[in-house]
Amino acid sequence: MRRMNFTDTQVATSETARGINRGIVLNLIRRRQPISRADLARVSGLQRSTVSLITEQLIREKWVIYGPTGRLPRGRRPTFLRLNDKRAILVVDLRPEITTFAVSDVNGRFLSQQGIPTPSSPDAATDRFAKKIVEMVEGHPGLIFEGIGISVPGRFDESRQRVVFAPNLKWPEFDLRGPLEKATGIPVELENAANACVLAEVWFGHAEKTRDMAVITISEGLGVGIFSDGRLVRGAKGMAGEFGHVPLDLEGPRCSCGGRGCWEVYASNRAALRYYHESSATANGPSFQDLLSLGESGDSLALKALDRMAHAIGRGTRMVVAGIAPEEIVFVGEFTRMWKRLAPVIEAEVAASALVGSPPRVRPAAAEPSDARLGGSVALVLQRHFGPSAAGEGRHKLVSSRRAEAIVQ
Numbered sequence: 001m002r003r004m005n006f007t008d009t010q011v012a013t014s015e016t017a018r019g020i021n022r023g024i025v026l027n028l029i030r031r032r033q034p035i036s037r038a039d040l041a042r043v044s045g046l047q048r049s050t051v052s053l054i055t056e057q058l059i060r061e062k063w064v065i066y067g068p069t070g071r072l073p074r075g076r077r078p079t080f081l082r083l084n085d086k087r088a089i090l091v092v093d094l095r096p097e098i099t100t101f102a103v104s105d106v107n108g109r110f111l112s113q114q115g116i117p118t119p120s121s122p123d124a125a126t127d128r129f130a131k132k133i134v135e136m137v138e139g140h141p142g143l144i145f146e147g148i149g150i151s152v153p154g155r156f157d158e159s160r161q162r163v164v165f166a167p168n169l170k171w172p173e174f175d176l177r178g179p180l181e182k183a184t185g186i187p188v189e190l191e192n193a194a195n196a197c198v199l200a201e202v203w204f205g206h207a208e209k210t211r212d213m214a215v216i217t218i219s220e221g222l223g224v225g226i227f228s229d230g231r232l233v234r235g236a237k238g239m240a241g242e243f244g245h246v247p248l249d250l251e252g253p254r255c256s257c258g259g260r261g262c263w264e265v266y267a268s269n270r271a272a273l274r275y276y277h278e279s280s281a282t283a284n285g286p287s288f289q290d291l292l293s294l295g296e297s298g299d300s301l302a303l304k305a306l307d308r309m310a311h312a313i314g315r316g317t318r319m320v321v322a323g324i325a326p327e328e329i330v331f332v333g334e335f336t337r338m339w340k341r342l343a344p345v346i347e348a349e350v351a352a353s354a355l356v357g358s359p360p361r362v363r364p365a366a367a368e369p370s371d372a373r374l375g376g377s378v379a380l381v382l383q384r385h386f387g388p389s390a391a392g393e394g395r396h397k398l399v400s401s402r403r404a405e406a407i408v409q
């Protein structure tokens with residue numbers, strides 16, 4: 001059955017219809033490659049002639065190439081199509097201490113990856129990042145770079161093209177996109193890390209059946225990305241999802257945002273380290289990775305600190321459940337290494353938060369935390385081309401790939 005999203009299609013011009021069809025075809029190739037034109041027509045419900053026109057264009061643009069030739073029992077040998085894995089994306093995961101650069105192909109496979117210490121100011125970062133990007137692009141001369149995707153520990157205000165809220169980075173408002181596009185000559189897409197992780201879940205197929213989802217990223221800080229009714233929610237100034245800075249205790253510890261007792265100061269990696277220091281009285285404590293290793297080896301103080309963190313994660317997640325009613329909540333963060341131990345604490349809080357019916361499903365991201373954020377940066381670039389209305393709308397409009405699927409299912 002065809003489910004149409006009327007807000008998308010009621011103003012459809014022939015150009016947006018072409019864009020929608022192109023997105024449908026490109027996504028079907030991505031998900032089912034290698035696939036023949038006949039199967040593309042059958043699965044999409046589009047006319048054979050429309051599929052041929054679109055695939056010819058995609059082949060001319062080098063998005064799609066001929067795959068292996070199939071064999072049928074009798075006679076004809078259909079030609080299969082697949083994505084051109086020589087098309088690449090340069091991705092960046094900007095975090096307060098380390099910034100990771102990676103080269104990914106269009107299927108989200110990472111070809112190389114490098115980390116550098118994060119510079120202390122936006123200006124220094126622009127110079128350093130531009131050099132690193134150019135170096136990595138030059139290191140892969142056989143690839144066609146489609147764009148640069150950057151996930152940031154802050155919120156991106158599209159109307160002003162600035163990262164406006166990055167308390168853990170301690171940088172003032174900044175524009176990374178303009179200067180990096182100028183320095184590298186490659187288009188840049190930039191987004192909050194939690195939002196990027198939403199796109200990764202949607203894009204790489206782990207959330208195919210979910211139209212209402214929250215992704216909670218927990219690292220130095222805590223961010224929430226909201227996918228509601230099949231769309232990424234950005235809100236005014238890109239600030240939707242800042243549950244991490246809702247104060248739970250006005251007398252609580254000071255938060256990086258300037259407030260006190262925010263959810264983040266109880267549930268982040270930094271909170272777990274604080275809990276550990278309070279009970280172990282060590283001056284030079286471990287890193288969060290060390291704390292996890294201690295926990296895995298059965299260290300009781302480390303486990304106590306991590307359990308407190310999990311309780312705080314679960315408690316705050318109740319706000320997310322009440323606020324946006326997700327079907328599924330996905331966690332991204334190093335703490336998911338100990339998911340088996342920590343999940344029951346979080347699940348119990350989430351179960352208690354259901355006011356009607358069963359509580360939302362809770363799970364860790366399908367990818368490792370660092371890969372989940374990088375995957376989000378890949379999705380940022382790809383969704384510009386693969387989103388069904390990519391050809392007909394402004395470049396910054398976030399379009400989920402699932403909309404294409406929703407239309408053809």
Ligand SMILES: [Zn+2]
Nearest residue numbers: 245255257262
């Ligand atoms: Zn705060």
